[in-house]
Amino acid sequence: MATYVIVGAGLAGAKAAQTLRERGFDGELVLIGAENERPYERPPLSKEFLQGRSEREKIFVHTPEWYAENGVDLRTGLPVTRIELGNHVVRLGDGSRRPYDKLLIATGATPRRLPGAGRYLRTVEDSEALKERFAAGGSVLVVGASWIGLETAAAARTAGCEVTVVEPEPTALNRALGHELGDLFAGLHQRKGVNLRFGTTAAEITATGVRLSSGERLTADLVVVGIGAVPEIELARDAGLDVGQGILTDAALRTSHPDVFAAGDVAESFHPLYGRHLRVEHWANALHGGPAAARSMLGQDVVHDPVPYFYTDQYELGMEFSGDIEGYDEVVYRGDPESLEFIAYWLREGRVIAGMNVNTWDVVDDIQELIRSGVIVDQKELSTG
Incomplete structure (x- = not known):
């Protein structure tokens, strides 16, 4: 009887396990996670x-009983320390070893760190601790005007805290959206009373706040760092798998070893739509990547090529984003951005490469179809519908 092992008990790993059982895999199935919690979804945490x-129980992918009922050997609080490709074995933090026939690596990512004792938001324990601190009031300094940084700032401000955001880029979300839409999010936070400090870098977190690269010191009761994440590729790299920004895979999520697969935040997969490898950290990639990897492990034909998708909720703004803005040369709007009810399209050489719908719903499929089509669009028609 075959044994499949999944390293990483997050959303991608849990959905892979579910798909393996649904698709008829009846062998031994082991799901190993370093955290003490059973698999849960991360977007609600910020x-x-x-x-x-939202209640705590709603964040989990499956009920506690699901794993035993479906023959999934869930092992939590147990890191994997080494992968031995030649022996088809993973070694665990308790000294034990687990042989496998096929292996899925879904280890995710870990927050990028700064010197000092700042707080980070990655786990359910992190979120619970921050929620408690925000409820107590006081001043909060957020390092990074990233998605998670701005969502954290919105939560702190909604709870009544004084909030400052420090960001080296000239505006919020500059790399993710470009300056035009980044300014829109910056303006939203400014109207809510957030103090935004752009063009400055946090060099060190101190006992009383942050020391900036200029030497200036900002004081705060709590410092939260949201400056991106680093994929946990160490196991794969040390085992000898090909890695880049993440674990390199083909479009079927197969790594450089035929019996090893990767999915979720840690995978840098070849994307046929873009003709290059992409590493996508968003929730949808884990949600769909885990099942795709499972089907690939079963030998089924798989082409994992979803349009990258992300969503956020900040104050009264709800947004869905599709695509990748790399290389864009123009932004076209349908509706008035100042009204916070519009669609933005990023174009490159007349073709839509990304779209964002703000407080406008049930249009994601149409936006993604437009991105996939690669057709040159009529900008007047695009802006008026």
Whole structure:
């Protein structure tokens, strides 16, 4: 009887396990996670759960009983320390070893760190601790005007805290959206009373706040760092798998070893739509990548090529984003951005490469179809519908 092992008990790993069982795999199935919690979804940690609008139980992928009922050997609080490709074995933190026939690596990513004792938001324990601190009030300094940084700032401000955001780029989300749409998010936070400090870098977190690269010191009761994440590729790299920004895979999520696959934040997969390898950290990639990897492990034909998708909720703004803005040369709007109810399209050489719908719903499929089509669009028609 074959044994499949999944390293990483997050959303991608849990959905892979579910798909393996649904697709008829009846061998031994082991799901190993370093965290003590059973698999859960991370987006609520910086959104509704952080703001106290969602109960803890709602973040989990499956009920506690699901794993035993489906023959999934879930092992939590147990890191994998080494992968031995030649022996088809993973070694665990308790000294034990687990042979496998096929292996899926879904180890995710870890927050990028700064010197000093700042707080980070990655786990459910992080979110619970921050929610408690925000409820107590005081001043919060957020390092990084990233998605997670701005969502954290919104949660803190909604809870009544004084909030400052420090960001080296000239505006919010500059790399993710470009300056025009980045300014829109910056303006939203400014109207809510957030103090935004652009063009400055946090060099060190101190006992009383942050020391900036200029030497200036900003004080705060709490410092939260949101400056991106680093994929956990060490196991794969040390085992001898090909890695780049993540674990390199083909479009079927196969790594450089025929019996090893990768999915989720840690995978840098070849994307046929873009003709290059992409590493996508967003929730949808884990949600769909885990099942795609499972089907690939079963020998089924798989081409994992979803249009990258992300969503956010900040104050009264709800947004869905599709695509990749790299190389864009123009932005076209349908509706008025100042109204916070519009669609933005990023174009490159007349073709839509990304779209963002703000407080406008049920249009994601149309936007993604437009991105996939690669057709040169009529900008007047695009802006008026």
